[in-house]
Amino acid sequence: MEPAPYQIRDISLLFVEDEIEARDMLSRMLGMNYPGLTLYVAENGVAGLEIFRRMRPEIVMTDINMPLMNGIAMSREIKQIEPEATIVAVTAHSDTSYLLSAIEIGIDHYVLKPVNYEELFGVIDKVVDKIMLKRLVGEQLEQIRRREQQLSEAQKVAHLGSWEWDAQSGQAVCSDELYRILGLEPGTVPPSYRAFLERVHPADRDTLEKGVAQAIDGRQALSFQYFRIVRPDGSPRIVRGQLEVNFAESGEPVSMIGTCHDVTEQKGAEAALRASEQRFARIFQATPDLLSITSAADGLYIEVNRAFLKALGHQLSEVIGHTAPELGIWVDERERQVMLQALQNQGEVRDLEVRFKSRSGRQFVGLVSAEPIEIDGRECVLTLFKDISERKRLEEARARLAAIVESSDDAIMATDAEGIITSWNAGAEKVFGYSAQEMKGRHLSFLAPPERKEEISRLRQGIPDEEQVTHFDTVHITKDGTRIYVSLTISPIRSADGTMVGTSCIARDVTERTQMEEIIKHQAQHDTLTDLPNRKLFMDFLALELAQARRNRRSLAVLFMDLDHFKQINDTLGHAAGDLLLQGVAQRLKRCVRESDTVARIGGDEFNVLMPDLIQSDDVGKVVGKIMGVFEAPFLLDNVEVNAATSVGISMFPEDGDSSEELVQKADSAMYVAKQSSGSSYQFYNDEINIRTVARQKMERMLRAAVQKGELELLYQPQVRIDTGRVVGAEALLRWRHPERGVLLPAQFLAVAEETGAIIPIGEWVIFNACAQMKKWQAQGFGFAVTVNLSNREFRQPNLLELTSRALAQTGLSPHALELEVSEKGIMGNVDYSLRNMRRLTEMGVGFSVDDFGVGASSLHWIKQLPIGKLKIDRSFIRDIVTEPNDLAVVSAVICMSHNLKMKVNAVGVETQEQLALIRSHGCDEMQGELVSGPLPPLEFEKLVANM
The missing domain is CATH 3.30.450.20 (PAS domain)
Structure with missing residues (x-):
């Protein structure tokens, strides 16, 4: 087992740092990583120097830039007090001036901030190992030196364990020193050769006896035989024995003289030294940094470690006996010269940044340290190179990252x-x-x-x-x-x-x-014109309030409102005025409902009101009364006072439904009934409305299927020239042969068709079939034109021009044989659009007539600009023309105005000769009505024309 005479607690370290956080952090890290280390801490150079003078720590770790006294000045003073003190600089400064100052005063190591703890602890590990190794080797060398001196003195004064054995008596005389070596008190055991052998270790006894026998037989001294002695306490001692045999003339041995030298400590020191050398060799080879030993005289490599060979790509045989310039491992020879010069001037080099290159040409940056050592009396240089290429790369990356972060x-x-x-x-x-x-x-x-x-x-x-x-x-x-x-x-x-x-x-x-996003979210849930909730948000609110009403067993009401005659206001005063009216209505509605109620604009001129948490049914009537009341006062639209009215439908939860969709649909149905009855009124939903709604929905479904099922037909009413009595036109009139209700007139189903959009496919069927029929009549020699009625919705369709062109092209009918009849109201809905579309169609050859003229409120300014070929006087004026002077005056004025505008006039609904006589007397051009014929199927129409 290797001796370990020193522990880390025998080593002390002084840490000097002015930054509190850095000082506290590093102190804790040192305490954690080096338990037992005696640590002194100072906040500046003055305090640090004072502690060093008192405590003399082996290691000093210091910042450079500090108040009162910086690290350079403090280190210079410490080196003067104790040149052997090891100083480690931990600092953010890495410029040349600080580096040269550090080299000049002898700072041993240089670690940059921010601190890489792995790197710092690597430096401290090296310093501690060096201190401990230096102590151990020094102690062991001192022991060896002392033992050798004692041996020398013992040889001079015979201060060795000595003995003399007499062959005749078999007794021995032992010195006190020999007794001490044997672990005995002098004289306690009768000295004899056999007693001595009993103290020899059993494993060594036979070898010793053989050596003695060989000395006797060979008549020569036994020199330096090592063997072990076992003391009475069981402890072994290593001794070196020496004897000389004295012989009689007869050749028989008469005595032996010998010495025993206890060399236990010497052998232990030698073993420790060998272990130290082996440990150094292992550390030398295991160090990840590049280590080399070169001759100080010529720079030849004597030894390098495995890391050196691996990093530089050389074999050991290629390195040993060669110099660095021969191997080309320095990128810049000037850097090597700087290191050698610093080594010569300061006696050592610490953490000098240089560049090495491998055999393959790869360059890397590192810190080189060097110091002189002596090996077997030969002056050498120990050099350490730490590769910091990765650290430099990380520092550069960190700097780039810091720049990115800051920018x-x-x-x-x-x-x-x-x-x-x-x-x-x-x-x-x-x-x-x-x-x-x-x-x-x-x-x-x-x-x-x-x-x-x-x-x-x-x-x-x-x-x-x-x-x-x-x-x-x-x-x-x-x-x-x-x-x-x-x-x-x-x-x-x-x-x-x-x-x-x-x-x-x-x-x-x-x-x-x-x-x-909030604006967009608000806009997605609110009407942009009035800022009221839109249909989606209203339905969300309704769903929430329905859930609340179910839990609390309360009632709620849904109001569906539609402004009466809004389109007429919009068409007459323009869309801007219509928008102002909608905004005004929204403001008044919000003021007349309860705070808990919700007013929403569903679309167009339709509004919904949600009234939750109803306790009394009268609450609905009170709010509806207020709503109807807000329309009593006129609305001011661009300095024009306009009277408006509304129709309101009301559905109740739970009486009228349990879902949001059902309540809104039933309120809509109730509103429809209110509007159909008189307008400007409100209607609660009831069973009768349900019956009417179901019937209306059924009609809508059947109407959409009527075209495919062939249930529609066209009848034709002749238009007669009054002055000649000849047929000059045929007006196509639609009939629906309802499978359950028989033949239905347009007044019985067109309103539903308009509202539901079914009018579009029906209108296409009408114009195609009317053109096809007229083409047949042209083949028969009829030279008049067919008139097709367009509803307001059909007239406003964007594809009217394309539809008409396609019908003419597919049927082969000449455009001059087609006249489109539109209402006065339909034209005035969008005058610019009407003017543009009518002009394009008239340029093709299609004619236009205006139906029900005199009923609407059209502007003569626009009428005269439109390409209208014929005005039709509504039957309401013709019916009482004989008895009502005012009606006759209107008819006379229309005829006169039309002729002045180069338009023909057709009187609709002529049933008597008296009516015919009056319109003839005022110059009316054409007439149609029961006086001549009602609407006829094509074959009967042909017969009528043939007989006239």
Whole structure:
């Protein structure tokens, strides 16, 4: 077992550092990594020098840049007091001036900040090993020297264990020293050769006896025989024995004289020295740094370690006996000369940054240290090269990262394990307004408003258990008190053993984005014109209130409102005025409902009101009464007073339904009934409405299927030239042969078709079939045109031009044989659109007539600009023309105006000769009505034309 005379507690270290955090951290790390180390701590060079004078520690670890006395000045004083003291500089300074100053005063090691603890502890390990090895070797050498001196003195004065044996008596005489070696008190055991042999170790006894016998037989002295003695207490001693035999003339031995030298300690020292040499060799070879021993005289390599050969790519045989320049391992020969010069001037070199290159040409940066040593009397140099290429790369990467962090617009922060801010970049200062000096040392939750501090603390508590990044949006407060929305990302910083030692935080100001998202969310749920909730939000509210009503067993009401005659107002005064009316209605509705009620605009001129938590049924009537009342006062639209009215339908929960969709649909049905009855009224949903709604829905389904089932047909009413009596046109009139109700007139189903959109496919069927029929009549020689009625919705369809062109092309009908009849109201709905579409169709050759002229409120300014070929006077004026002078006056005025505008006039609904005579007398061009014929099927129409 190897002796270990020294422990680390025999070594003391002085640590000098002015920064409290760095001093505390390194002190704790030293205590943890070197238990038993005597540690002295000072906050500056003056205090450190005072401690050194009193305690004389073996190792001094110091910062360079400190107040009162810097590390260079303190180290210079320490070296003067104790040149053998080992000094390790730990500093952020790495420039040449500090390096040269450190070399000049003899600082042994140089470690850069930020501290790489692995590197620092590697340096301290080397220093401790060196101190312990130096002590051990020195002690052992001193023991060897002392033993050799004692041996020399013993030889001079015969101070050895000695004995003399008489052959005749068999007795021996022993010196006191021999008794001591044997572990006996002088004279306690009768001395004899046999008694001496009993003290010899059994394993060595036979060898000793053989040696003595050989000495007697060979008549020569027994020199330096080593054997072990076992003392009475069982402890072994190693002795070196020597004897000389005296012979009689007869050749018989008469006596023997001998000495025994106890060499136990010497042998132990020799074993320790061999163990030390072996340990040094193992350390030399196992060191990961590049180690070499060269001759001081010529620079030839004497020994290198495995790391040296591996890093540089050479074989041992290629290195030993050669020099560094021969191997070409220095990138710059000048760096080697600087090292040699420093070695010569200061006696050693510590952590000089140089560059080496391998046999393959790979270059790497390292720190070289060198000091002279003596091996077997030969002056040599021990050189250590530490590869710091990776560290340099990491430092450069760290510098680049630091630059990126500082240039980022995002707030990038770091905290310790307790959430205390330790790092704060320029982006954080820009986002929050606080400087790094103001924020370092504060808790991360300092930025959170009072109601969010618990949220931050709770999220941080969960981070140690999380493997991934924590990301969430929250609110922070800037230095000027402004609340901003931030997107915060927190990730753990872990030590090598996985323990969380801090967090990194990235905060991005997303206030504008959040506000825009809120605006977009608001717009997605609200009507942009009135800022009322839209249909989706209304239905969400309704679903929530329904769930609440079920739990509390309360009632609620849904109101469905539709403005009366809104389209007429919109068409007459324009869309801008219509928008103002909708906004005005919204404002009045919000003022007349309860605070718990919800007013929503569903679309167009339709509004919904949700009235939850009803206790008395009268509550609905009171609110509806207020709603109807707000329409009593006119609305001011761009300085024009406009009277408006509304129809309201009401459904109740739970009486009328249990779902949101059902309640809204039934309120809609009730509103439809209110509007159909008189308008400007309200209607509660009831069973009768349900019956009518079901019937209306059934009609809608059957109407959509009527085209495919062939249930539609066209009848034709002749249009007659009054002055000649000839048929000059045929108006196509639609009929529906209902499978259950028989033949239905347009008035019985077109309203439903308009509302549901079924009018579009029906209208296409009408125009195609009318054109096809007219094409047949053209083949028969009929030269008149067919008139097709367009509903307002058909007239406003974007594809009207394309549809008409396609019908003419597919049927082969000339455009001049087609006349489209539109209502006065349909034209005035969008005059610009009407003018553009009508002009394109008339350019093709298609004619236009206006139906029900005089009923609407069209502007003559626009009528005269439209390409209208014929005006049709509504039958309401013709019916009483004989008895009502006013009707006759209107008819006369329309005829006169039309002729002045180069338009023809057709009187609709002529049933008597008296009516015919009056319109003829006022110059009316055409007529149609029962006086000539009602609508006829094509074959009967053909017969009528043939007979006229």
